Amino acid sequence: MADSKQANQTIETVEPIGDRVLIRKDQDRKVTKEGIHLPDKIEIPTLTGRVVAISAQVANDINYPIQQYDKVLFNPKHGIPVDFEGDNRLFVIPVEDVVAVFRKDD
Numbered sequence: 001m002a003d004s005k006q007a008n009q010t011i012e013t014v015e016p017i018g019d020r021v022l023i024r025k026d027q028d029r030k031v032t033k034e035g036i037h038l039p040d041k042i043e044i045p046t047l048t049g050r051v052v053a054i055s056a057q058v059a060n061d062i063n064y065p066i067q068q069y070d071k072v073l074f075n076p077k078h079g080i081p082v083d084f085e086g087d088n089r090l091f092v093i094p095v096e097d098v099v100a101v102f103r104k105d106d
Contacts, residue, residue: 014052014053014092016054016055018055019055019057019058019094019095019096020058020092020094021055021066021072021092021095022052022082022090022093023049023074023079024050024089024090025047025049025076026047026049027089047074047076048072048074049089050070050071051066051067051069051070052090053068054066054067054068064098066095070101070102071101072101073099073100073102074091074093074097074098076091076093076097078097079092079094080092
């Protein structure tokens with residue numbers, strides 16, 4: 001009986017562990033700014049997305065100025081997809097694969 005109860009539980013949060021962050025990948029572009037239509041299977045080595053969660057280790061490391069909700073540029077090569085919401089846009093990414101953080105000038 002306990003096994004069936006555990007199977008029906010849903011995951012409420014995903015918390016990355018170690019030097020990792022959880023990123024929601026932005027929607028893939030099908031058309032460039034110039035109006036060029038891109039093929040569905042185009043390989044782009046870096047992607048943009050929003051940080052959904054950061055591990056405690058990254059949060060406490062001054063060498064990684066990454067915060068929740070930051071827009072980032074990341075390399076998905078070592079990313080682990082998280083099948084959590086059904087849209088396959090969540091990835092656990094090693095913090096070393098976050099190559100840039102977009103900041104607004106104040």
